[in-house]
Amino acid sequence: MTHFNTNQMETNLIKVYDATLLSSSKVYQINGTLCRYLGDTGTIQHPQYLFLPLPNQKKKVSFRLNRNKLMTRCYEVEGMTYNKPVVQDNSQQLQLF
Numbered sequence: 001m002t003h004f005n006t007n008q009m010e011t012n013l014i015k016v017y018d019a020t021l022l023s024s025s026k027v028y029q030i031n032g033t034l035c036r037y038l039g040d041t042g043t044i045q046h047p048q049y050l051f052l053p054l055p056n057q058k059k060k061v062s063f064r065l066n067r068n069k070l071m072t073r074c075y076e077v078e079g080m081t082y083n084k085p086v087v088q089d090n091s092q093q094l095q096l097f
Helices: 067-073 089-096
Strands: 004-006 013-015 026-030 033-042 047-053 063-066 074-082
Touching: 033 074, 047 067, 063 067, 067 074
Parallel strands: none
Antiparallel strands: 004 074, 013 074, 026 033, 026 074, 033 047, 047 063
16 A cells, blocks of 8 residues: 555655755655655754655665755655555455455
8 A cells, every 4th residue: 555656666865954944745755765744843943853654665764864864865746745544444444465
């Protein structure tokens, strides 16, 4: 089951310069790992940005980036979006058996 969509075969990476433009529906590449943005924590002076790798990535756990690391390591993957999986009650119970 695929949780992300791409509109083109070539992927263009767009450097993230503004943390206010981060979106949970976009896909980002950080250190070669495709991930989605979950939100931010921390203080105004020291914000932390939380990311979760997409399925089938080598990295499995969520991680945080500070503002400086975000500006140097984070790229938006153009044309790729993340869609939350739609789970129906029947299919969820069938998967348990």
